Amino acid sequence: MDMPMNAERKSRNADAGESSAIDLTSRARIRNAGLHQFATTGFAGTPLRAIASEAGVAIGLISHHFGSKDGLRAAVESWIVDQFAAAITEADAAAPDSVADTAGRDAAVAQMLKANPLIVGYLRRELLEGSAGRTLIARLARLSLQSVDSMRSGGVASTDRSRVDQVVTVMIRQLGKLFLQPLVDQVVDSFSADERPAAKPELTITVRTPQN
Amino acid sequence: MDMPMNAERKSRNADAGESSAIDLTSRARIRNAGLHQFATTGFAGTPLRAIASEAGVAIGLISHHFGSKDGLRAAVESWIVDQFAAAITEADAAAPDSVADTAGRDAAVAQMLKANPLIVGYLRRELLEGSAGRTLIARLARLSLQSVDSMRSGGVASTDRSRVDQVVTVMIRQLGKLFLQPLVDQVVDSFSADERPAAKPELTITVRTPQN
DNA sequence: TAGGATATTGAAAGAACGTTCAATACTATG
DNA sequence: CATAGTATTGAACGTTCTTTCAATATCCTA
Numbered sequence: 001m002d003m004p005m006n007a008e009r010k011s012r013n014a015d016a017g018e019s020s021a022i023d024l025t026s027r028a029r030i031r032n033a034g035l036h037q038f039a040t041t042g043f044a045g046t047p048l049r050a051i052a053s054e055a056g057v058a059i060g061l062i063s064h065h066f067g068s069k070d071g072l073r074a075a076v077e078s079w080i081v082d083q084f085a086a087a088i089t090e091a092d093a094a095a096p097d098s099v100a101d102t103a104g105r106d107a108a109v110a111q112m113l114k115a116n117p118l119i120v121g122y123l124r125r126e127l128l129e130g131s132a133g134r135t136l137i138a139r140l141a142r143l144s145l146q147s148v149d150s151m152r153s154g155g156v157a158s159t160d161r162s163r164v165d166q167v168v169t170v171m172i173r174q175l176g177k178l179f180l181q182p183l184v185d186q187v188v189d190s191f192s193a194d195e196r197p198a199a200k201p202e203l204t205i206t207v208r209t210p211q212n
Numbered sequence: 213m214d215m216p217m218n219a220e221r222k223s224r225n226a227d228a229g230e231s232s233a234i235d236l237t238s239r240a241r242i243r244n245a246g247l248h249q250f251a252t253t254g255f256a257g258t259p260l261r262a263i264a265s266e267a268g269v270a271i272g273l274i275s276h277h278f279g280s281k282d283g284l285r286a287a288v289e290s291w292i293v294d295q296f297a298a299a300i301t302e303a304d305a306a307a308p309d310s311v312a313d314t315a316g317r318d319a320a321v322a323q324m325l326k327a328n329p330l331i332v333g334y335l336r337r338e339l340l341e342g343s344a345g346r347t348l349i350a351r352l353a354r355l356s357l358q359s360v361d362s363m364r365s366g367g368v369a370s371t372d373r374s375r376v377d378q379v380v381t382v383m384i385r386q387l388g389k390l391f392l393q394p395l396v397d398q399v400v401d402s403f404s405a406d407e408r409p410a411a412k413p414e415l416t417i418t419v420r421t422p423q424n
Numbered sequence: 425t426a427g428g429a430t431a432t433t434g435a436a437a438g439a440a441c442g443t444t445c446a447a448t449a450c451t452a453t454g
Numbered sequence: 455c456a457t458a459g460t461a462t463t464g465a466a467c468g469t470t471c472t473t474t475c476a477a478t479a480t481c482c483t484a
Contacts, residue, residue: 044254044256128333128394141402164403164407182339183339184419186353187349188376201380201420206415207414
């Protein structure tokens with residue numbers, strides 16, 4: 001049972017990640033393809049065969065590396081959490097007192113999300129589909145809470161508001177606009193080209209907590 | 213091949229619609245169940261058998277009435293568009309000059325959405341999943357454009373802004389808060405009960421169009 | 425009441441899905 | 455070089471999905 005050598009296997013896959021994807025491990029390529037597919041067509045809507053195809057691997061390799069489809073999702077979500085944590089860590093490293101303030105961390109996270117639009121797409125879906133028992137949003141909220149606490153300790157965040165308030169404010173500010181922008185885009189794009197405004201309308205989202 | 217009479221078949225289904233669901237036609241019960249399932253578990257995530265079970269019918273009846281799963285989805289979306297149109301029509305009927313103003317129509321739509329939370333859930337998903345070729349958001353935008361135009365003709369809407377601007381503003385105002393509230397809820401709920409604020413934080417969303 | 429049209433059922437077909445697994449290729453360590 | 459461990463493949467399996475369809479029930483009209 002002869003089988004052809006697959007020499008250029010890694011070269012025929014879409015660029016799903018940020019690296020050049022040519023010298024990524026099969027495991028990383030599968031994870032990237034999973035992020036791309038889940039963010040684009042949803043978890044239930046993507047067959048494992050589509051992920052294997054995009055990653056340029058055989059379907060069996062997914063189970064070998066991640067155990068199951070759910071295992072792959074867990075790996076994708078852990079990778080997302082890592083990206084958030086890394087963005088905050090970088091912002092801190094660049095700050096004078098090794099603790100960045102709100103603006104610095106917001107900027108770092110915004111930059112990371114801009115570089116990884118698939119993360120935004122994935123989170124948008126997760127927000128809807130993961131209502132029961134799933135935990136990605138909760139994990140990010142916990143991460144945000146640690147960030148808020150460390151900023152409080154560093155004296156760069158006010159302490160006269162509740163911690164919950166601050167976490168909600170931070171997360172909404174970071175994600176809300178990104179979540180809602182597709183609605184604006186789809187509405188604008190539903191008009192004929194000559195009627196569309198030159199610049200897309202921009203959203204402003206604020207959070208107001210009632211007297212506590 | 214005797215088969216038992218299913219006398220009380222219609223009584224064992226969840227209340228997905230607004231009517232008492234006891235004297236709805238099979239077609240309507242299937243449509244309601246489809247809306248419920250699609251909004252809750254997503255289009256790809258819901259088997260037709262789940263819809264048939266919730267509606268209390270055999271699986272074959274779905275194909276008979278709607279042709280296919282996609283046909284059912286089309287029917288659900290047309291029904292949603294009808295609800296929006298009906299809300300606007302009612303607001304107009306109650307207005308003095310038979311053309312309600314912005315506030316009146318906003319209130320009518322908000323009331324309709326509050327009475328049909330499944331529509332909100334469905335739209336939230338549609339906004340993400342229907343990026344390619346699908347048209348529900350576009351249809352609602354067109355409906356909103358007709359509304360804006362009629363208000364302009366009736367002299368109850370300003371004409372110094374572009375029509376696109378007005379449509380975007382209306383739709384974001386109607387839907388944006390509803391879309392983003394789950395994020396606030398999940399973040400707040402990720403905290404322990406004793407740390408949660410008494411009242412949920414409230415969102416304010418504004419649209420600003422750059423100089424045109 | 426007779427008969428055609430429509431509604432409804434549930435089994436069957438055919439495709440697609442996730443998972444498993446034996447076989448093969450690769451890599452590193454002795 | 456040998457050999458153990460890991461990576462990788464793709465076919466096979468059992469399940470589940472959508473669609474089809476013949477059979478039966480119900481409704482409507484003449």
